Amino acid sequence: MSTAVPKRFDANLKNQLAREEEIQIETRRPGAAATPHRTTIWVVLVGDDVFVRSVRGNAGRWYQEIKANPTATLHVAGRRIPVRAIPANDLTSVTRVSDAYRQKYSNSSEMPSMVRDEILPTTLRLEPM
Secondary structure, three states: OOOOOOOOOOHHHHHHHHHOOOEEEEEOOOOOOOOOEEEEEOEEEEOOEEEEOOOOHHHOHHHHHHHHOOEEEEEEOOEEEEEEEEEOOOHHHHHHHHHHHHHHOOOOOOHHHHHOHHHHHHOEEEEEO
16 A cells, blocks of 8 residues: 555645646657647646546547556646646546536536546546646
């Protein structure tokens, strides 16, 4: 069991992420010559932690790439934020993240897609690098 303290995003960035409806994530397949790929995703905060999910589940291209190469870059309000993705598919995290999606995106008709059983295992916690 690791005793390392997770890295945290600064308060300004967390506030920005809490306000943003959509952000972009840039991922790459492993390998130096891999071409970057950007896609728009939803992001939620739970306490001090930042989470994302793949609405397409395991079939999502960005999700497949981040599973193979857990480093990525968030694009938020003109800023590039390097991150590392850590699987967060334990029941407590998944439940808290689902609740956060329900709250943040309650006015969106697409919100139920983010809390379907088949996509819950794609829950990832992001840490700054």
